[in-house]
Amino acid sequence: MSKISGFIDIKRQEPGKQEVANRIRHFREFETPLPYETLIDQAARCMDCGIPYCHACGCPLGNLIPDWNNMVHRGHWQRALELLHATNNFPEITGRICPALCESACSLAINQEPVLIKHIELQIAEKGWQEGWIKPQPASVNSNKRVAIIGSGPAGLSAAQQLVRGGHSVVVFEKSNRIGGLLRYGIPDFKLEKWVIDRRLAQMQSEGVIFEPDVDVGVDISPHYLSRNFDAIIIATGESVARDLNVPGREHKGIHFAMDYLSQQNRRNNGESIPAEKIIDAKNKHVVVIGGGDTGADCIGTAQRQGARRITQIELLRQPPTERTSDNPWPYWPKILRTSSSHAEGCQRLWSILTKSFAGKNQHVASLQCVKLDWQKDPQTDNQKYSEIPGSEFELKADLVLIATGFSHTEHSPLLQKLALEKNAKGNIKVDSKGMTCASGVFAVGDCVCGASLVVNAIQQGRAIAKRVHQFLTSKT
Numbered sequence: 001m002s003k004i005s006g007f008i009d010i011k012r013q014e015p016g017k018q019e020v021a022n023r024i025r026h027f028r029e030f031e032t033p034l035p036y037e038t039l040i041d042q043a044a045r046c047m048d049c050g051i052p053y054c055h056a057c058g059c060p061l062g063n064l065i066p067d068w069n070n071m072v073h074r075g076h077w078q079r080a081l082e083l084l085h086a087t088n089n090f091p092e093i094t095g096r097i098c099p100a101l102c103e104s105a106c107s108l109a110i111n112q113e114p115v116l117i118k119h120i121e122l123q124i125a126e127k128g129w130q131e132g133w134i135k136p137q138p139a140s141v142n143s144n145k146r147v148a149i150i151g152s153g154p155a156g157l158s159a160a161q162q163l164v165r166g167g168h169s170v171v172v173f174e175k176s177n178r179i180g181g182l183l184r185y186g187i188p189d190f191k192l193e194k195w196v197i198d199r200r201l202a203q204m205q206s207e208g209v210i211f212e213p214d215v216d217v218g219v220d221i222s223p224h225y226l227s228r229n230f231d232a233i234i235i236a237t238g239e240s241v242a243r244d245l246n247v248p249g250r251e252h253k254g255i256h257f258a259m260d261y262l263s264q265q266n267r268r269n270n271g272e273s274i275p276a277e278k279i280i281d282a283k284n285k286h287v288v289v290i291g292g293g294d295t296g297a298d299c300i301g302t303a304q305r306q307g308a309r310r311i312t313q314i315e316l317l318r319q320p321p322t323e324r325t326s327d328n329p330w331p332y333w334p335k336i337l338r339t340s341s342s343h344a345e346g347c348q349r350l351w352s353i354l355t356k357s358f359a360g361k362n363q364h365v366a367s368l369q370c371v372k373l374d375w376q377k378d379p380q381t382d383n384q385k386y387s388e389i390p391g392s393e394f395e396l397k398a399d400l401v402l403i404a405t406g407f408s409h410t411e412h413s414p415l416l417q418k419l420a421l422e423k424n425a426k427g428n429i430k431v432d433s434k435g436m437t438c439a440s441g442v443f444a445v446g447d448c449v450c451g452a453s454l455v456v457n458a459i460q461q462g463r464a465i466a467k468r469v470h471q472f473l474t475s476k477t
């Protein structure tokens with residue numbers, strides 16, 4: 001603890017953001033970093049509170065938060081970076097897009113603003129890159145073992161980096177034309193610019209990781225070929241089957257899955273050419289986003305930048321409370337109303353709304369028929385149940401509808417079929433306590449096992465599976 005009264009004397013200060021009117025004119029990041037002097041003060045708000053819930057309960061990676069806060073306050077940035085990298089392969093990514101579970105679990109958050117953990121993390125990492133402290137760390141040993149990783153999202157990438165540093169030869173296969181998974185083709189550029197990924201990939205290549213994009217394993221090459229040529233396989237293929245909304249009128253043009261929309265905009269930003277007839281654009285349109293989660297918020301930010309006329313987000317569930325309820329105490333993740341930067345850019349938000357059907361004109365969607373819901377606890381099951389409020393039907397004008405209602409399960413692709421992999425209750429890949437599937441030497445990790453989650457969880461799971469695969473390959477930790 002570097003300043004005993006830091007948490008009393010110093011107030012939390014947020015990094016700046018470009019004005020809405022400016023930032024919606026481009027797809028780049030818009031947060032303005034705080035100066036180092038301010039960060040040194042902000043780090044001093046950390047109380048080093050004995051049982052650091054931020055690290056032990058909040059952060060899935062177990063980031064050593066009080067330790068690196070202390071180092072930042074003392075000006076030992078390089079040591080702070082080492083501590084950060086001890087638990088997290090990609091802090092410049094989590095420092096940008098993590099919802100910061102750590103901040104909700106910070107002891108200060110019991111009755112005041114938490115420590116600015118996420119932004120300090122970002123700045124430690126960015127300083128590390130600027131100063132040239134982040135260098136390739138090639139292994140000093142060679143195990144002569146080969147690992148194939150299928151899927152290049154954060155789970156596959158963190159596993160790849162850990163394993164290559166452990167002395168194994170690692171090849172990452174990716175069916176898209178570029179590496180990065182949802183970091184590349186899901187998360188919008190205004191939250192995560194793609195040069196951030198490329199910079200880390202260059203480090204990984206220098207460490208020996210081989211990237212093979214444009215290879216759909218199970219279609220372009222057989223997984224059995226991989227089994228013969230590699231000592232272990234890790235499947236990290238994500239969860240990609242979107243949950244649909246099967247109501248009358250779904251077949252109309254102008255109704256798209258959020259992921260088709262978001263990934264297309266990322267491709268356009270990257271200069272990839274999209275056939276004119278396939279372009280999904282919100283310019284001058286009445287946009288309705290179905291689904292009140294983070295993917296829906298990303299659609300709002302994207303539609304705003306494309307020049308939508310009006311954006312409405314509708315959600316089936318009721319509006320969350322603005323403060324924690326008694327059954328959702330600190331240090332758990334607060335289930336409260338969140339207003340993302342995309343919401344702040346302008347949109348209407350409606351809760352407890354059920355979409356009954358889509359109506360169209362000339363085969364193109366023109367409106368949604370909706371009804372308001374009443375949510376009540378079912379006394380028999382204790383679960384929340386909804387009923388439609390009689391007479392509350394209404395119409396919502398829409399030229400573009402984006403379905404952001406989550407994912408049902410991982411794709412039951414030829415890869416899974418050819419390996420005859422068992423599935424868990426959610427339809428994702430079933431693994432044992434060591435992360436191995438029913439096929440010997442074939443492991444699985446990330447969203448394709450656990451379902452849609454967070455980048456920080458994917459990184460943590462990638463690191464954990466790397467340890468298990470290393471044990472499998474060498475029979476020692």
Ligand SMILES: Cc1cc2nc3c(=O)[nH]c(=O)nc-3n(C[C@H](O)[C@H](O)[C@H](O)COP(=O)(O)OP(=O)(O)OC[C@H]3O[C@@H](n4cnc5c(N)ncnc54)[C@H](O)[C@@H]3O)c2cc1C
Pocket residue numbers: 097098099150151152153154155156173174175176180181182183186187188191215216217218236237238239259262294295298413415445446447448452453454455456458
């Ligand atoms: C729109 C959106 C925004 C999000 N924003 C955030 C955020 O701000 N913060 C956050 O923490 N989390 C966010 N998430 C969640 C986060 O991105 C995911 O939880 C995380 O990327 C999962 O990592 P993964 O490595 O398991 O899978 P993915 O990132 O999904 O990567 C899987 C990869 O496997 C590839 N693949 C699949 N099958 C094959 C095959 N047969 N052969 C070769 N390659 C294959 C896919 O093409 C894909 O590139 C967001 C998710 C979405 C959809």
